[in-house]
Amino acid sequence: MTLFLPKGTRPPGLHPAAPRVIYKTVRKNLSHESRIGRIDRSETLNEFHAFSEDFHARRPRLDPEYAGPLHNRGFLPDKGVLFDLDSPGRADQYLSDLQARILPLVNGTRQAALRNRLLFWRLHRASVAMAELVGSVQGGRLVLSGEAGLPGPFLTRPALTSDATSPSCHADLSGIDRDGPERIILRLPQWQAGQRLLRVAVIHDPGTGLPVILGATVIALTDTLGSWQVDGAGATLRVAQIDPDTGLCGPYGAMIRGSLSPTPPTEPDPAPPVANWWALRIALTGALARIPLLGVAQFDILETADSGIVLDVTDRLDTASLQRHGPLMGSDAAIRFLKEFGL
C-alpha cells in the first residue's frame, strides 16, 4: 500500500466535491487572528456572526481585556480558562470554536449525511459498527423498524445534529416521549458499571488520503441511566486524553461546560487504558477509508469488550472535551489538513 502520494495528487478517498479552500490562508501564518481577518465568503462570514452572537449572548460577560483576544481569535468565553490561553502563542495550537463551526464545510456535499443521524445510520450501518437503529420518533409516533418487544436500554437523540437537545436513555420503549422533534432510537448493549464513552475526532490526511485520528478522549459515564448529558450547557464531565497510537490514557480531569470558573486539577493517576484500542482503531479507520465521506467527523463510541459501538456521528467537533488536556491542531497531520483546506 502506498503511504504517501506524489505531490499534487488528489487523495483518492477524498470526496471530489470537498472544497479545497474555505478561506484564504497564508501558508506560513496559521494564527487565528489572521485567519479571521481573511474570512470573506458568505457561508464562513455567517458562521462568524453566529459565533459572535453566541459569544456576546453568554453571561456573565467577560471584561473587554479578556473578551477581545478570545472573541477575535474565535474562542467562546469559557475556553480562556479551560485551555489556559493567557500564555503567548498557545491559542494558535487549539482548534477554536469558530473553526469547529467552519470545519464541517470541508465535507462538501456530504454534509447532509453527517447532519442527519437517521440518514447516516441508514447509509452506513453496514460499514461502521454502530448501535442498532430500532426506529425513530416522528410526528408524535414511535416508528419501529423491527420487533416491538426488544429489551433495552434505548438511547434517543435528535435526528438533526443541529438540534442541541441532549440524548436520553430509557429502560424500555414505553418511556420514550412521543412529542417533540424527530429523534432516532438506538438500542444499547446491556449496561455495565463504569462504562465509558470514547470521543474520537477523525480527519482525512491530505498527504496520505487516509483517515487519521486527530484526537480522542474518554468520558466517564455515571453508573445510572440518564448519564448521557455530556454535551448540554453546564454539564460536568470527567475526561481523559487517549494516546491514539497506544490506547493508553492520561489522568481524568473534570470540566464544566461553559464555566468561567478555574478548571479543576487533573487526578493523580492515569485512567484505565481503552480496551482493545487497536481493534477499535482499525475497525473505525478501515471502515472510513472505504467511505468517500469525510474531511472531518467526530464519533462517540461506547467502549465494549471488543471494538466498541458507535453511538453518534457529527461533523461538529467538541472543542472542549477533545482539548481538555491539550490542543488538537499541533500535529503534522492537523497542520497539513489546515493548509490543504485553507482553514
Add this chain to the structure above:
Amino acid sequence: MTALPAFLHPDHHAALIESLSDPVSLKHLKRFRMDFSKDPTQISDSQADWLFAQGFLPEKTDLYDFGAYDPALYLSDIQRWLTREINGAYSIVFNNKVLFTQVFRNFCKVAPVNAIWRNGRVISYDGVWEQCVAGALTQPRKFVIKPLGGGGGGNVYFVTVDAKRAVIESNEKGREQFTLPVARLGDIFKTAHVPFMVNEFIYQGAYSQALYPRTVNTVRMLVVRDPETLQPHVVRTVQRMGTASSYPIDNFTLGGLSAEIDVETGVLGPAVAAAGPHKGPKWDFHPNTGEPITGLVVPNWPDVIRKMKSLFLQIPYIAYCGFDLILMDDDVVVLEGNSYSQVRLFQMHRPLLSDPVYVKVLKHYGIYVPETLNGDRDEN
C-alpha cells in the same frame, strides 16, 4: 430628548443589521463585532446587548448624548463602515493620497507631492528631495511626511530643512523631535513599514493660525450627492484644532478638538475632545491658549462653501466625501478626501441623521433600512 423626525424609522438600526447578507456588508459587520469585543469602555450587560444589536461601539456611550438625542438619530458604527462602499470603485481616489492629489489638482488647490518613500527608497517627483539631501537649498523649506494610505493620523512628520540639517517634529513615540544632517534625510523612514508621501507644507491663514498656532488646524466638511437632484449637499462641517496633547497635528482621535461650524453662517460652536486630557467638557475657549472658540466666524465662509460645492460638481463619480481643508487668508487648499469619514467629530455635537438629505443618500445606498423588524415597510 429630541423627537424623532417623521422621515426616520425608530428601529432602523436593528433592521439594517438583520438585512445584511452580501459578503461585503458581512465583512464590515465582522469588523464592527471585532472592534466591539475589544472596546475597553465599561458598560452594563443591558447596554452591551442594546449597543451590539444596534451597531454602536461601547465607546459611544461616552461620546454621544443618547440622553438628549434619540439613538435612532445617530449614524451607527456599522453604518459608518458601510459608507465605505458608497463611492464604489472610485474610493481608490481617496484611499491613495498620491492619486487624490493627481486627480484633484485639476480642480482645486492641493498640497503638491514632492516624493514617495516605498520599499526602502525615495522616489522624487520634482527634484526637491535631491536638492535637500545634497544640501543645495538656498532657503529653508518645510515638508509634511505622512502615510500614503489610511487615516487616523498615524505617524506624521513635520520637517524643516535648510542647507545643512533637518529638524523633524512628529507624533511618533520616542521620536517626537530630532535632527538629521541633510545627507541622512532618509533616516526619517528607518522605522517605516508602509509607503510614505512627502508633501509641501501649506501655511494656513491668520484665522486658522490663531486657533492653535502650533498645529495646522483643518476643517472637515462632509459633502454628499443628493441621489435625486445629483446636486452636492454639505451635511456638516467642523473646525479641528490641535492641542498640546495632539501636537504636532490636530487629529481628533489623538486628542485634538472639534467645534461645529454652522453650515449657513460659518459660526463656530463650542469645541469637544474625544480623547486625551480635554475630553468631557465643552470648550468655549481653547484649553491651552485661552483663545475664544464659540462665536468665531470663519472668514469668507460662503466662498468656502461655494468652492467645495463647485468642486463636487466637477467630479460626478463621487457621491460621499469628508474633505480636509486648510483655510488660507484668501483661498482653500483641499488637503485630502475621506471616502468613509469618521463621524465622531460630527456626532459628538449633534447626530447626523437629523439631515433628511443625508438620510436619503444612506437609503439610496442601502445603509438606512426603513423597515420594522417584522418587515413592515416605512414608506418615508
